[in-house]
Amino acid sequence: MSTGTRTDHAALFAILSSLADNKLAIGRRYAYWSNGAPALEAAVAAAAMTQDELGHARTLYPLLDDFIQAEADPSQVEPMTRTLNYALAYLDNDFQGWSDFVATNFLMDTALTTFFEAAQNASYEPLRQRARKIVQEERIHQVHGEGWVRRLAKAGGAVHAALVGSLERLWKETLCWFGPNDDPTMQQLYNEGIIDATPDELRSRYLQKIMPTLSSLDIEVPVSFNATTKRWELSQPLPWDTWNAVARRLG
Amino acid sequence: MSSTSGTSGTSGMTPESSAPARRETLNESRVWHVYARRKFEEPLHEIGNVMADDVELAKVYARSIYDEFTWIEMVIVPRDSIVTVIET
Numbered sequence A: 001m002s003t004g005t006r007t008d009h010a011a012l013f014a015i016l017s018s019l020a021d022n023k024l025a026i027g028r029r030y031a032y033w034s035n036g037a038p039a040l041e042a043a044v045a046a047a048a049m050t051q052d053e054l055g056h057a058r059t060l061y062p063l064l065d066d067f068i069q070a071e072a073d074p075s076q077v078e079p080m081t082r083t084l085n086y087a088l089a090y091l092d093n094d095f096q097g098w099s100d101f102v103a104t105n106f107l108m109d110t111a112l113t114t115f116f117e118a119a120q121n122a123s124y125e126p127l128r129q130r131a132r133k134i135v136q137e138e139r140i141h142q143v144h145g146e147g148w149v150r151r152l153a154k155a156g157g158a159v160h161a162a163l164v165g166s167l168e169r170l171w172k173e174t175l176c177w178f179g180p181n182d183d184p185t186m187q188q189l190y191n192e193g194i195i196d197a198t199p200d201e202l203r204s205r206y207l208q209k210i211m212p213t214l215s216s217l218d219i220e221v222p223v224s225f226n227a228t229t230k231r232w233e234l235s236q237p238l239p240w241d242t243w244n245a246v247a248r249r250l251g
Numbered sequence B: 001m002s003s004t005s006g007t008s009g010t011s012g013m014t015p016e017s018s019a020p021a022r023r024e025t026l027n028e029s030r031v032w033h034v035y036a037r038r039k040f041e042e043p044l045h046e047i048g049n050v051m052a053d054d055v056e057l058a059k060v061y062a063r064s065i066y067d068e069f070t071w072i073e074m075v076i077v078p079r080d081s082i083v084t085v086i087e088t
Helices: A010-032 A040-064 A068-072 A098-118 A125-155 A157-177 A184-191 A199-216 B019-025 B055-065
Strands: A223-226 A231-234 B031-037 B045-051 B073-078
Touching (some): A010 A040, A010 A098, A010 A184, A040 A098, A040 A125, A040 B055, A098 A125, A098 A157, A098 A199, A125 A157, A125 A199, A125 B055, A184 A199, A199 A223, A199 A231, B031 B055, B045 B055
Antiparallel strands (some): B031 B045
16 A cells, blocks of 8 residues: 555546456466466467566556545455456457467557557656567567467468458557547546547557568558558447446456 | 457357367467567567467567566567578
8 A cells, every 4th residue: 555645637547457357368268378378488478478567567556556546445456356357358368379479469459558658758757667668578579469460360261251350359459548539548648748648549540560571471450541640540430339437448 | 340249159168168179260370489588688588479460469468477577678579580590
Protein backbone atom coordinates (compact mmCIF):
# COMPACT_ATOMS: atom_id res chain seq x y z
CA MET A 1 0.00 0.00 0.00
CA SER A 2 1.17 3.47 -0.81
CA THR A 3 1.58 5.78 2.15
CA GLY A 4 2.01 8.92 0.09
CA THR A 5 -0.61 11.18 -1.46
CA ARG A 6 -2.59 9.43 -4.11
CA THR A 7 -3.20 10.90 -7.55
CA ASP A 8 -6.75 11.52 -8.74
CA HIS A 9 -6.72 10.57 -12.42
CA ALA A 10 -9.44 8.21 -13.64
CA ALA A 11 -8.28 8.24 -17.26
CA LEU A 12 -4.70 7.28 -16.49
CA PHE A 13 -5.88 4.68 -13.97
CA ALA A 14 -8.13 3.15 -16.65
CA ILE A 15 -5.41 2.97 -19.30
CA LEU A 16 -2.81 1.58 -16.90
CA SER A 17 -5.33 -1.06 -15.83
CA SER A 18 -5.92 -2.06 -19.44
CA LEU A 19 -2.21 -2.11 -20.26
CA ALA A 20 -1.44 -4.29 -17.23
CA ASP A 21 -4.32 -6.69 -17.88
CA ASN A 22 -3.38 -7.09 -21.53
CA LYS A 23 0.29 -7.65 -20.74
CA LEU A 24 -0.60 -10.25 -18.12
CA ALA A 25 -3.03 -12.00 -20.46
CA ILE A 26 -0.49 -12.04 -23.30
CA GLY A 27 2.15 -13.43 -20.95
CA ARG A 28 -0.15 -16.21 -19.78
CA ARG A 29 -1.10 -17.17 -23.32
CA TYR A 30 2.52 -17.10 -24.47
CA ALA A 31 3.55 -19.27 -21.52
CA TYR A 32 1.47 -22.18 -22.76
CA TRP A 33 3.52 -22.22 -25.95
CA SER A 34 6.95 -22.12 -24.30
CA ASN A 35 7.19 -25.88 -24.80
CA GLY A 36 4.80 -26.22 -27.73
CA ALA A 37 6.21 -24.02 -30.47
CA PRO A 38 6.94 -25.57 -33.89
CA ALA A 39 10.70 -25.63 -33.20
CA LEU A 40 12.98 -25.67 -30.16
CA GLU A 41 14.37 -22.27 -31.08
CA ALA A 42 10.86 -20.80 -31.28
CA ALA A 43 9.97 -22.32 -27.92
CA VAL A 44 12.96 -20.66 -26.27
CA ALA A 45 12.03 -17.34 -27.87
CA ALA A 46 8.44 -17.82 -26.66
CA ALA A 47 9.70 -18.43 -23.13
CA ALA A 48 11.82 -15.28 -23.26
CA MET A 49 8.90 -13.22 -24.53
CA THR A 50 6.66 -14.71 -21.85
CA GLN A 51 9.08 -13.46 -19.22
CA ASP A 52 9.13 -10.03 -20.80
CA GLU A 53 5.34 -9.73 -20.98
CA LEU A 54 4.80 -10.90 -17.41
CA GLY A 55 7.56 -8.54 -16.35
CA HIS A 56 5.82 -5.62 -18.04
CA ALA A 57 2.58 -6.49 -16.24
CA ARG A 58 4.53 -6.79 -12.99
CA THR A 59 5.87 -3.23 -13.36
CA LEU A 60 2.47 -1.76 -14.29
CA TYR A 61 0.15 -3.16 -11.60
CA PRO A 62 1.93 -1.45 -8.67
CA LEU A 63 1.30 1.92 -10.31
CA LEU A 64 -2.45 1.46 -9.80
CA ASP A 65 -2.02 1.72 -6.05
CA ASP A 66 -0.85 5.33 -6.48
CA PHE A 67 -4.30 6.47 -7.58
CA ILE A 68 -7.34 7.55 -5.59
CA GLN A 69 -9.37 5.35 -7.94
CA ALA A 70 -7.76 2.31 -6.28
CA GLU A 71 -9.44 3.13 -2.96
CA ALA A 72 -12.88 2.03 -4.17
CA ASP A 73 -11.74 -1.59 -4.21
CA PRO A 74 -8.10 -2.20 -3.22
CA SER A 75 -8.31 -5.84 -4.30
CA GLN A 76 -8.50 -4.69 -7.92
CA VAL A 77 -4.93 -3.34 -7.98
CA GLU A 78 -3.36 -6.70 -7.13
CA PRO A 79 -3.13 -9.15 -10.03
CA MET A 80 -3.70 -12.11 -7.69
CA THR A 81 -6.97 -10.70 -6.31
CA ARG A 82 -8.13 -8.65 -9.29
CA THR A 83 -11.46 -9.81 -10.73
CA LEU A 84 -11.87 -7.12 -13.39
CA ASN A 85 -10.53 -8.01 -16.82
CA TYR A 86 -9.64 -5.21 -19.21
CA ALA A 87 -7.71 -7.43 -21.62
CA LEU A 88 -8.95 -8.11 -25.13
CA ALA A 89 -11.71 -10.73 -25.49
CA TYR A 90 -9.38 -12.55 -27.91
CA LEU A 91 -7.13 -13.32 -24.94
CA ASP A 92 -9.94 -14.79 -22.78
CA ASN A 93 -9.30 -18.32 -23.98
CA ASP A 94 -6.30 -20.49 -24.77
CA PHE A 95 -4.77 -19.98 -28.16
CA GLN A 96 -6.16 -22.47 -30.65
CA GLY A 97 -2.82 -22.81 -32.38
CA TRP A 98 0.62 -21.33 -32.96
CA SER A 99 -0.91 -18.90 -35.45
CA ASP A 100 -2.84 -17.28 -32.57
CA PHE A 101 0.49 -16.75 -30.81
CA VAL A 102 1.95 -15.18 -33.94
CA ALA A 103 -1.12 -12.98 -34.51
CA THR A 104 -1.04 -11.73 -30.90
CA ASN A 105 2.69 -11.11 -31.14
CA PHE A 106 2.40 -9.29 -34.45
CA LEU A 107 -0.88 -7.39 -33.97
CA MET A 108 -1.72 -6.88 -30.30
CA ASP A 109 1.73 -6.61 -28.77
CA THR A 110 2.72 -4.16 -31.50
CA ALA A 111 -0.39 -2.07 -30.78
CA LEU A 112 0.54 -1.82 -27.10
CA THR A 113 4.09 -0.91 -28.08
CA THR A 114 2.71 1.86 -30.29
CA PHE A 115 1.03 3.29 -27.19
CA PHE A 116 4.22 2.99 -25.11
CA GLU A 117 6.19 4.72 -27.86
CA ALA A 118 3.73 7.62 -27.60
CA ALA A 119 4.28 7.72 -23.83
CA GLN A 120 8.08 7.87 -23.84
CA ASN A 121 7.97 11.57 -22.93
CA ALA A 122 4.94 11.30 -20.69
CA SER A 123 4.37 14.03 -18.13
CA TYR A 124 3.66 11.18 -15.67
CA GLU A 125 7.16 10.00 -14.80
CA PRO A 126 6.42 6.39 -13.72
CA LEU A 127 4.85 5.68 -17.11
CA ARG A 128 7.62 7.50 -18.96
CA GLN A 129 10.28 5.33 -17.32
CA ARG A 130 8.45 2.10 -17.98
CA ALA A 131 7.50 3.05 -21.52
CA ARG A 132 11.11 3.59 -22.53
CA LYS A 133 12.23 0.24 -21.16
CA ILE A 134 9.27 -1.63 -22.62
CA VAL A 135 9.80 -0.09 -26.07
CA GLN A 136 13.44 -1.21 -25.93
CA GLU A 137 12.51 -4.77 -24.98
CA GLU A 138 9.69 -4.97 -27.51
CA ARG A 139 11.98 -4.43 -30.50
CA ILE A 140 12.96 -8.08 -30.60
CA HIS A 141 9.31 -9.09 -30.11
CA GLN A 142 8.38 -7.14 -33.22
CA VAL A 143 11.13 -8.80 -35.24
CA HIS A 144 9.89 -12.17 -33.99
CA GLY A 145 6.30 -11.37 -34.93
CA GLU A 146 7.21 -10.16 -38.40
CA GLY A 147 9.47 -13.14 -38.98
CA TRP A 148 6.80 -15.64 -38.02
CA VAL A 149 4.11 -13.92 -40.08
CA ARG A 150 6.46 -14.32 -43.06
CA ARG A 151 7.15 -17.97 -42.19
CA LEU A 152 3.47 -18.92 -41.85
CA ALA A 153 2.34 -16.90 -44.84
CA LYS A 154 4.96 -18.44 -47.11
CA ALA A 155 4.23 -21.98 -45.87
CA GLY A 156 1.00 -21.85 -47.85
CA GLY A 157 -1.99 -24.19 -47.57
CA ALA A 158 -3.54 -24.80 -44.17
CA VAL A 159 -0.75 -22.98 -42.35
CA HIS A 160 -1.32 -19.81 -44.36
CA ALA A 161 -5.09 -20.15 -43.86
CA ALA A 162 -4.62 -20.55 -40.09
CA LEU A 163 -2.52 -17.38 -39.96
CA VAL A 164 -5.08 -15.37 -41.91
CA GLY A 165 -7.86 -16.69 -39.66
CA SER A 166 -5.98 -15.67 -36.51
CA LEU A 167 -5.16 -12.23 -37.88
CA GLU A 168 -8.77 -11.77 -38.94
CA ARG A 169 -10.16 -12.63 -35.51
CA LEU A 170 -7.81 -10.23 -33.73
CA TRP A 171 -7.79 -7.42 -36.30
CA LYS A 172 -10.79 -5.27 -35.35
CA GLU A 173 -10.42 -5.60 -31.59
CA THR A 174 -6.79 -4.59 -31.75
CA LEU A 175 -7.55 -1.51 -33.83
CA CYS A 176 -10.41 -0.61 -31.48
CA TRP A 177 -8.15 -0.76 -28.42
CA PHE A 178 -6.86 2.75 -29.17
CA GLY A 179 -10.47 3.92 -28.82
CA PRO A 180 -12.61 6.10 -31.09
CA ASN A 181 -10.98 9.42 -31.84
CA ASP A 182 -13.26 11.20 -29.37
CA ASP A 183 -12.48 8.67 -26.63
CA PRO A 184 -12.43 10.91 -23.53
CA THR A 185 -9.87 8.71 -21.78
CA MET A 186 -7.24 8.80 -24.50
CA GLN A 187 -8.03 12.40 -25.36
CA GLN A 188 -7.38 13.44 -21.77
CA LEU A 189 -4.02 11.67 -21.79
CA TYR A 190 -3.18 13.46 -25.04
CA ASN A 191 -4.28 16.88 -23.80
CA GLU A 192 -2.24 16.48 -20.61
CA GLY A 193 0.95 15.42 -22.39
CA ILE A 194 0.91 11.85 -21.13
CA ILE A 195 0.87 10.58 -24.72
CA ASP A 196 1.80 12.55 -27.80
CA ALA A 197 -0.96 11.37 -30.15
CA THR A 198 -4.73 11.14 -30.44
CA PRO A 199 -6.41 7.73 -30.90
CA ASP A 200 -6.59 8.22 -34.67
CA GLU A 201 -2.93 9.19 -34.85
CA LEU A 202 -1.96 6.18 -32.70
CA ARG A 203 -3.95 3.94 -35.02
CA SER A 204 -2.27 5.50 -38.03
CA ARG A 205 1.21 5.03 -36.56
CA TYR A 206 0.30 1.43 -35.86
CA LEU A 207 -0.83 0.80 -39.43
CA GLN A 208 2.45 2.22 -40.78
CA LYS A 209 4.28 -0.34 -38.61
CA ILE A 210 2.37 -3.46 -39.58
CA MET A 211 1.28 -2.81 -43.15
CA PRO A 212 4.67 -3.15 -44.89
CA THR A 213 4.82 -6.78 -43.72
CA LEU A 214 1.19 -7.63 -44.51
CA SER A 215 1.32 -5.86 -47.86
CA SER A 216 4.52 -7.61 -48.93
CA LEU A 217 2.89 -10.98 -48.25
CA ASP A 218 -0.37 -10.12 -50.03
CA ILE A 219 -2.36 -10.68 -46.84
CA GLU A 220 -5.57 -8.78 -47.47
CA VAL A 221 -6.80 -6.42 -44.78
CA PRO A 222 -9.23 -3.50 -45.05
CA VAL A 223 -6.46 -0.93 -45.40
CA SER A 224 -5.49 1.12 -48.42
CA PHE A 225 -2.40 3.12 -49.26
CA ASN A 226 -3.00 6.82 -49.80
CA ALA A 227 -0.60 7.83 -52.56
CA THR A 228 -0.99 11.51 -51.71
CA THR A 229 -0.17 11.30 -48.02
CA LYS A 230 2.03 8.20 -48.46
CA ARG A 231 0.28 6.59 -45.54
CA TRP A 232 -1.77 3.46 -44.93
CA GLU A 233 -5.38 4.21 -44.00
CA LEU A 234 -8.29 2.09 -42.76
CA SER A 235 -10.82 1.53 -45.51
CA GLN A 236 -13.63 0.14 -43.34
CA PRO A 237 -15.28 1.51 -40.18
CA LEU A 238 -14.55 -0.20 -36.88
CA PRO A 239 -17.36 -1.88 -34.85
CA TRP A 240 -17.80 0.83 -32.23
CA ASP A 241 -21.36 -0.36 -31.51
CA THR A 242 -19.90 -3.41 -29.75
CA TRP A 243 -17.00 -1.55 -28.14
CA ASN A 244 -16.84 -1.58 -24.35
CA ALA A 245 -15.21 1.73 -23.48
CA VAL A 246 -14.59 0.76 -19.84
CA ALA A 247 -12.94 -2.60 -20.46
CA ARG A 248 -11.45 -1.44 -23.79
CA ARG A 249 -12.54 -4.61 -25.58
CA LEU A 250 -15.24 -5.81 -27.92
CA GLY A 251 -18.39 -7.46 -26.66
CA MET B 1 -9.20 -9.58 -45.17
CA SER B 2 -9.84 -12.84 -46.91
CA SER B 3 -12.78 -14.91 -45.82
CA THR B 4 -10.59 -17.81 -44.74
CA SER B 5 -11.11 -18.51 -41.05
CA GLY B 6 -10.49 -21.02 -38.30
CA THR B 7 -7.28 -22.25 -36.78
CA SER B 8 -8.15 -25.22 -34.65
CA GLY B 9 -7.05 -28.63 -35.66
CA THR B 10 -4.58 -27.47 -38.26
CA SER B 11 -2.03 -30.21 -38.69
CA GLY B 12 1.26 -29.41 -37.04
CA MET B 13 0.00 -26.19 -35.49
CA THR B 14 -1.32 -27.27 -32.11
CA PRO B 15 0.86 -27.95 -29.06
CA GLU B 16 -0.56 -31.46 -28.72
CA SER B 17 0.48 -32.54 -32.20
CA SER B 18 3.63 -34.52 -32.63
CA ALA B 19 7.02 -32.89 -33.01
CA PRO B 20 7.73 -34.65 -36.31
CA ALA B 21 4.49 -33.26 -37.75
CA ARG B 22 5.41 -29.75 -36.70
CA ARG B 23 8.88 -30.07 -38.17
CA GLU B 24 7.38 -31.33 -41.39
CA THR B 25 4.94 -28.44 -41.61
CA LEU B 26 7.39 -25.70 -40.75
CA ASN B 27 10.69 -27.32 -41.48
CA GLU B 28 13.68 -25.19 -40.59
CA SER B 29 16.51 -26.30 -42.83
CA ARG B 30 19.11 -23.56 -42.56
CA VAL B 31 21.77 -23.76 -39.86
CA TRP B 32 23.43 -20.62 -38.51
CA HIS B 33 26.62 -20.71 -36.45
CA VAL B 34 26.53 -18.25 -33.57
CA TYR B 35 29.69 -16.41 -32.55
CA ALA B 36 30.04 -13.97 -29.65
CA ARG B 37 32.52 -12.32 -27.32
CA ARG B 38 32.30 -10.72 -23.89
CA LYS B 39 35.33 -8.41 -24.03
CA PHE B 40 36.81 -6.24 -26.75
CA GLU B 41 40.21 -7.92 -26.31
CA GLU B 42 38.67 -11.35 -26.95
CA PRO B 43 38.16 -12.80 -30.41
CA LEU B 44 34.72 -13.95 -31.44
CA HIS B 45 34.27 -17.62 -30.64
CA GLU B 46 31.60 -20.09 -31.58
CA ILE B 47 29.02 -20.55 -28.84
CA GLY B 48 26.48 -22.70 -30.68
CA ASN B 49 24.06 -22.72 -33.55
CA VAL B 50 20.41 -22.13 -34.37
CA MET B 51 18.12 -23.37 -37.15
CA ALA B 52 15.94 -20.88 -39.01
CA ASP B 53 15.11 -20.23 -42.64
CA ASP B 54 14.45 -16.55 -41.92
CA VAL B 55 17.52 -14.47 -41.06
CA GLU B 56 15.57 -12.14 -38.78
CA LEU B 57 14.20 -15.11 -36.83
CA ALA B 58 17.70 -16.57 -36.66
CA LYS B 59 18.85 -13.34 -34.97
CA VAL B 60 15.97 -13.51 -32.47
CA TYR B 61 16.71 -17.16 -31.71
CA ALA B 62 20.43 -16.54 -31.21
CA ARG B 63 19.71 -13.72 -28.76
CA SER B 64 17.07 -15.75 -26.89
CA ILE B 65 19.02 -18.98 -26.58
CA TYR B 66 22.53 -17.70 -25.91
CA ASP B 67 21.68 -15.05 -23.34
CA GLU B 68 23.80 -16.45 -20.50
CA PHE B 69 26.29 -13.58 -20.72
CA THR B 70 26.20 -9.87 -21.49
CA TRP B 71 27.85 -10.11 -24.87
CA ILE B 72 29.44 -7.05 -26.45
CA GLU B 73 29.12 -8.61 -29.90
CA MET B 74 27.22 -11.50 -31.43
CA VAL B 75 27.13 -12.53 -35.09
CA ILE B 76 25.55 -15.39 -36.99
CA VAL B 77 27.00 -17.09 -40.05
CA PRO B 78 25.01 -19.37 -42.34
CA ARG B 79 26.61 -22.80 -42.42
CA ASP B 80 26.16 -23.06 -46.17
CA SER B 81 28.41 -20.05 -46.71
CA ILE B 82 31.40 -21.66 -45.00
CA VAL B 83 34.16 -22.73 -47.35
CA THR B 84 36.19 -25.72 -46.18
CA VAL B 85 39.93 -25.24 -46.65
CA ILE B 86 41.32 -28.35 -44.96
CA GLU B 87 39.38 -31.51 -44.28
CA THR B 88 40.92 -34.69 -42.96
